[in-house]
Amino acid sequence: MHGGNVTARDDILGRLRSKLGRNAQNAATARQAMGEVLERHPGGPRPSQPADRLAYFRQRSEALSTTIDEVAAFADAPAAVAAYLKRHGLPLAGGVAPGLSDLPWAEAGLRFEARGGRPDDLVGITGCFCAIAETGTLMLCSGHDTPAALSLLPETHIALVRLSRIVAAMEDAWQLARDELGRLPRAVNFVSGPSRTGDIEQTIVLGAHGPYRVHLVVIREA
């Protein structure tokens, strides 16, 4: 499937082959080595981490201007979200990821519809596939249960993070994805704090094109 562009492809790959001195024999050897790399996907050096992963995750997240709350169980999340929204004078309505629609949002006085993100949403609530302590990062996998735009269009993004899903490093997050999802979702978005820009005089400003605020509710329930 190369459209009407066969010549450019053949020309470029052809030149690469000749520059690399490609022949059937060294191609076979190289393919075998490549196969091993793909199979084993060896990692590079990783920075060490303190043993208390949650504390480290919290520290790294807060350094990025993410705020964090903790609750015991999923059922407690709506009340914690409501308290956060009220504390900041934010609207008590918006979109919630369909994967979280069965939580008692209405009981907490919130009006969140289970759906994808809309341009006029001010608040979006999502879960996350996992979170990464090393950098204070959320890993969001796009799909019906976690729509990509819901964490992007609203000015406030709230994410529920299960404590047991906080992994040490990005490599661990990929391994979880390999084990649990088989193939990658269309979009894996790693989110580390509110959107920002430093383009004007290298001065960091929060809220460029994405959310101004990222708030996490960590759920201790296993």
Added chain:
Amino acid sequence: MHFKARVGEKLADRILQENLAKAKPKFVDSRAKVMLELDDIEATREAAKQIRNRSLENLDLWLETFESKATEAGAQVHYARDSQEICKLVVDIARRHGVRKITKSKSMVTEEAGLNRALEAAGIQPVETDLGEYILQINDNEPPSHIIAPVFHKSKEEISDLFARTHNTPRKTDINELTREAREQLRPHFLSSDMGISGGNFIIAETGSVAIVTNEGNGRLCTTLPKVHVVITGIEKAIATLDDLSTLLRLLPRSATGQAITNYVSVLTGTKRPDEFDGPEHLYFILVDNGRADLIGSEFQDMLRCIRCGACMNHCPVYQTIGGHAYGWVYPGPMGSVLTPLYQGLENALDLPHAATLCNQCGVVCPVKIPLPELLRKLREKQVERGLRPLSERIALRAWAWVARRPALYALGTKIGVRYLKWLASGKDRIKVLGVAPAWTQGRDFPAPQGETFRELYARGQRDCAR
């Protein structure tokens, strides 16, 4: 304009000089601080270098693997040999899908291609959405002066004026307010564009994905909302696995902006799935050669490891003094001084390999250990080999070589030379006008020789030893 003339202009530009002086320490200091979070910086750089080398050493096969994985996931993979082919492919794709407006996330390869001009000529509106790139676009398509901070050369006052003029809004001077204004101007474009164009920091063979690293969120918007997404990136950006990506990501944002990670890292694979609310229905890759393939297997192959972090320019005393525009093409600083002659022709960038003190600051900070000074030196050699140096320089070098092979004559020559310089200095320690080469002292003084020559010192040392 000639490089030297541009440099003269930039040095005389007071506002630019102030802006450069203000911007420099921010990148340098924050990088230095955040690199220390890595337990073993050297081992991480070495690993990154190996990862990039592994791709380049079998680039043909990695591209084939990438292609088959990407196609499997629903993307279409195209190749472009040069700028013209890039523009033609994009315009064709846009026409095929009836596209009127394109939102663009930052991509240096599209700068190489002059894509925006081609789109406009085809009646398609490109909207740059990275804040810096947007500022440049509304300022009459000014070129970027830095690969990750496109308006590195501009002060916020200049941007305030530009926004007030272009948006017809009251003049704002607070950077927060300026950013919000850009957000409000651009949001409607995101929602109404039919196609998004992004670069690609890496393409991943394991999964056929593209990895895009951004802070603002514009990259996510461009690749989530429009129904067509076109990724335009260089063929050299292939890496093997997601774990390789993880290693490289420990260095790229740190080296670029002094962040442990950028706000967003998007790894995108294929098209919208049936159960999804959003995502593009069509995904195209345009993998660009534009001079890259010819570097494979050459003495300049190391340059293809570049991950476009900008650390080399942030740490370059020459870049910090003249800014990015003086370099004349898309890529400035040390990496630009290597890439421009290689991609645009040696003869079209004769001064760039010489626009360096070879102090090796760039080589020390480069996250993938590209020996930039060595490559600059090789380019200088190439110029000599191909007879591209000016006649006067060639004659002077010949003459010097001839003399240098005759020690007695050489000693006499240096003796006379030193006397002459001392005479020029007339007792002071600096020479204001260098008699035989007055151009050299136009912007600086020449230090006057002090005390004895090396030969005299050496001879005396020998005599003292003998005693």
